[in-house]
Amino acid sequence: MQDITVSAGKIRKGLLPASLGLLLAAALLSGCSSDTANYGADSAAPAAAAANAQPSAEPSAEPSAAAQTAETAYPLTVTDELGHELTLEAVPQRIFAPYLEDSLVVLGVKPVAQWANNGQGQAYLQDKLAGVPLLDFNSGLPSPEVVMDLQPDLIVLHNANYAENGVYEQYSKIAPTYVFKQAAGDLDSSVTMLGELIGKQEAAAEGLAAYHRKVEEAQAALAPHMDGKKALIIRFNSRGMFLMGGVYGGFVLADQLGIAKSDLVAAENSLELSLELLPEIDADYIFLANDTANSGETFYKELTESALWKSIPAVQAGHVYNVDDRYWLGGGIVAYNNVIDDVLEIIAP
Structure with missing residues (x-):
């Protein structure tokens, strides 16, 4: 029995592990790391790096602030998705938007610092975030x-989890602070709003238009292959195994490409699963996202080396695929474009 591993848009074949056994435990997915607002956990290394390296919020090739204000009039007062009102007196030049770097890249903007987990940023964006x-x-x-x-x-x-436990109150004293409920789940809204906030409305509209054209083309290509079929993503990290519903790669499959979800996550963003429920996995295609930065290898092996794994119809049919967690667990136009490329390569080559 074989699986197909997708890595950075390339497929390679290899033997599926042969024996298994574990329960799938789940947790809320946010930012591919803990969303616990433990903002008191200071780190001397990040602080020093941030203090010593302060890149411009604009790449050198970007238009001037004066040109940007033709799109957005400042002072600008808006209300965020949690009901907080904020006012920007001028075009923001130093933007801190952790785990929104994907959208900032699309808008042609570099932030003052980038999200990282265990010393690793989002690998698929690093060519655009040099020096950040x-x-x-x-x-x-x-x-x-x-x-x-x-x-x-x-x-x-x-996302709203980032604003909990007093974080919003603390951060909003430093600079105007905008909070999305879940930016990765509504690209049209989040990219458009980012464009408005930073005077990049035209770039936002162009990026979204190109993305929607790609989605429509992919839907047409996949329709003959996926009629009546379901798909499921299983994510692995140091905390366990999770069934992903409508966020990140799951959002692309279900909401963008129109591929039906497994009944297990029909109304969930993530789901804790016991060993007894494994036979209830009803997906025709299963995508495995091993979050290597968060030490998911142990749980990955426990699942794929269990005999029970072999009883799942998708496994028996050879429809299990290892995918690149770096963007399948990412949120934004760049990540979602990569996910679409993978799905097309796997299902409609």
């Missing part, structure tokens, strides 16, 4: 002191 210091979120959000050292003039939090 890493800020580790492994133990929670950075402290207000660390964020203050970045000297941001706009802070954007990509």
Whole structure:
């Protein structure tokens, strides 16, 4: 029995592990790291890196602030998705938007620091984020002191969990702070709003239009192959195994490409699963995202080396695929384009 491993858009074949056994445990997916707002967990290394490396919020080839204001009029007052009102007096030049780097790249903007986990940023974006210091979120959000050292003039939090436990109150004292409920689940809204906040509305519209054209083309190519079929993503990290529903790669499959979800996650973003429920996996295609930065290898082996794994119809049919966790667990136009490329290569080559 074989699986097909997708890595950076390339497929390679290899033997599926032969024996298995574990329960699938789940947790809320946010930012591919803990969303616990442990902002008191200060780190001297990130603080020093942030203080010593403060890149411009604009690449050298970008238009001037004066040109940008033709799109957005400042002062600009908006209300975020949690009901907080904020006012930007001028075009933001120093933006801190952890785990929204994907969208900033599409808009042609470099942040003052980038999200990282265990010292690793989002690998698929690093060619566009050269020189941007890493800020580790492994133990929670950075402290207000660390964020203050970045000297941001706009802070954007990509989901509501990031604003909990007093984080919003602390951060909003440093700079105007906008909070999304879940930016990765509504690209049209989040990319458009980012474009409005930073005077990049035209770039936002162009990026979204190109993305939607790709989605429509992919839907047409996949339709003959996926009629009546279901798909499921299983994510592995140091905490266990998770069935992914409608976020990140799951959002692309279900909401963008129109591929039906497994009944197990029909109404869930993630799901804790016991060993007894494994036979209930009803997906025709299963994608395995091993979160290597978060030590998912142990749980991956426990699952794929179990005999029970062989009883799942998708496994018996050879429809199990290892995919690149670096963007299947990412959120944004760049990540979602990569996911679409993988799905097309696997299902409609």
